[in-house]
Amino acid sequence: MELVNELQRFQFTRLARGAEARDGADVVAGLTSSPKTLPCKYFYDAAGSHLFEQICETPEYYPTRTERSILTRHAGDIAALTGPCEIVEFGSGTASKTRLLLDAYADGAKEVHFVPIDVSESVLRESSRDLVTRYAALSIRGFSGTYEQALAALHPAPAPARMFVFLGSTIGNFRNAERRAFVARIRDAMATGDYFLLGIDRRKDPAIIETAYNDSQGFTARFNLNILAHLNRRFHGNIVIDNFTHRAFYEPRRFQIEMWLESRVAQQAALADLGLSVGLARGESIRTEISKKFDPVDLAAEFTAMGLGQVALWSDHKQWFSLVLFRLEAKVDGGDGAAP
Numbered sequence: 655m656e657l658v659n660e661l662q663r664f665q666f667t668r669l670a671r672g673a674e675a676r677d678g679a680d681v682v683a684g685l686t687s688s689p690k691t692l693p694c695k696y697f698y699d700a701a702g703s704h705l706f707e708q709i710c711e712t713p714e715y716y717p718t719r720t721e722r723s724i725l726t727r728h729a730g731d732i733a734a735l736t737g738p739c740e741i742v743e744f745g746s747g748t749a750s751k752t753r754l755l756l757d758a759y760a761d762g763a764k765e766v767h768f769v770p771i772d773v774s775e776s777v778l779r780e781s782s783r784d785l786v787t788r789y790a791a792l793s794i795r796g797f798s799g800t801y802e803q804a805l806a807a808l809h810p811a812p813a814p815a816r817m818f819v820f821l822g823s824t825i826g827n828f829r830n831a832e833r834r835a836f837v838a839r840i841r842d843a844m845a846t847g848d849y850f851l852l853g854i855d856r857r858k859d860p861a862i863i864e865t866a867y868n869d870s871q872g873f874t875a876r877f878n879l880n881i882l883a884h885l886n887r888r889f890h891g892n893i894v895i896d897n898f899t900h901r902a903f904y905e906p907r908r909f910q911i912e913m914w915l916e917s918r919v920a921q922q923a924a925l926a927d928l929g930l931s932v933g934l935a936r937g938e939s940i941r942t943e944i945s946k947k948f949d950p951v952d953l954a955a956e957f958t959a960m961g962l963g964q965v966a967l968w969s970d971h972k973q974w975f976s977l978v979l980f981r982l983e984a985k986v987d988g989g990d991g992a993a994p
C-alpha cells in the first residue's frame with residue numbers, strides 16, 4: 655500500500671502493487687477452466703479505458719447516454735435526499751457522469767469528499783486531477799486497485815454519511831452469487847443511514863442490447879481484443895491477437911449479454927510470467943465478460959433481504975435504464991447466500 659500525494663486536494667493509495675501474483679492467479683484459473691474465461695477487470699489498461707470511452711460515444715451504446723440523462727434530471731434530487739455525504743465510487747473511470755453528482759453536492763457546500771476506486775491507475779489520476787481543478791470545494795482520496803482491496807482499506811467517513819456509487823450497470827458484470835457477495839461486502843462497510851446509488855441496465859428487446867455490444871465502428875471488438883494485448887504486456891505473453899474474433903450475443907435464460915473471443919485457428923497461447931501455456935481448438939472461445947440486465951423489482955427484493963431499503967428509483971422514459979438509491983436501514987448479516 656503506497657500513499658501518493660498528487661496535488662494538494664488529491665491523494666490516492668496504490669493498492670494494486672504486490673497483488674500481481676493474485677491477479678495472475680485468476681487468469682490461470684480462468685484460462686484452465688471449461689469454458690475458458692478471463693476476469694473483465696483486465697480490459698482496463700490505459701488503452702482499454704480509452705476504448706471504453708469511445709464505446710460510450712457510439713450511437714449504439716445506449717447505457718451511458720441514458721444513465722447520463724437520468725443523472726442530469728435527478729442529481730439534485732439525489733443530493734437533496736441524502737444530504738451532505740462522502741461519495742465513494744466503484745469503477746469511477748473518467749468520472750464523466752459523476753460530475754453531474756458532484757455539481758449537485760458542490761452546490762453551496764464548503765467541502766465535498768470524493769473517493770474514486772479504479773483498477774486503472776492512469777484513468778484514476780487523470781480524472782482526479784481534472785476534478786480538483788474544476789471543483790474548488792472538492793477533496794479526493796482515491797484508491798488505485800480492485801473494489802475488494804479498496805473496501806478493505808476504506809478510512810472512516812469525514813462526512814455525516816457516505817454514499818457508495820456504482821454506475822454504468824457495471825454490477826451486471828458479476829454472476830448472481832458474486833453480486834450478492836459483493837453487495838454484502840458493501841453493506842458490511844456501511845453505517846446505518848449510509849446510501850448506495852446503483853445504475854442498472856434493464857431488460858429490453860435483445861436486438862437493442864446486441865447492437866450496443868457490436869457497434870458498427872468496431873470499438874467494442876477492439877476493446878474485447880485489447881484484453882489479450884494487456885495480458886501479453888503484463889505477463890510477457892505471446893498471444894496472437896489476430897488469431898481471435900470478437901463475439902457478443904444475448905443469453906436470454908440468464909438475461910445477460912456475453913462477450914467472447916473466438917479462436918480462428920488451433921493454437922497455443924503462453925503467458926511466461928504465469929508459467930502458463932494453453933491450447934485452443936479452432937472455434938473454441940474465451941468468455942471475457944457477462945453483462946446482466948435487470949428487473950428492478952427483483953433487484954430491490956434482493957437488496958431488501960440484505961438490509962438495504964429502496965429509497966427512490968429514477969428511469970428514462972423508455973425504461974431502458976434505472977438509477978436506484980438504497981439506504982442501509984439497520985446493520986444486519988446474511989442475505990447473500992443464495993444459488994449462483
Ligand SMILES: C[S@@+](CC[C@H](N)C(=O)[O-])C[C@H]1O[C@@H](n2cnc3c(N)ncnc32)[C@H](O)[C@@H]1O
Pocket residue numbers: 694695698703706718744745746747748749751771772773774777799800801802821822823824
Ligand atoms: C464499465 S466501466 C464504467 C466506468 C464508469 N463508472 C461509467 O459508468 O462509465 C468499469 C470501470 O471499472 C473499473 N474496474 C473494472 N473492474 C474493476 C475492479 N475489479 N476493481 C476496480 N475497478 C474496476 C474499470 O477500470 C473501469 O473504469
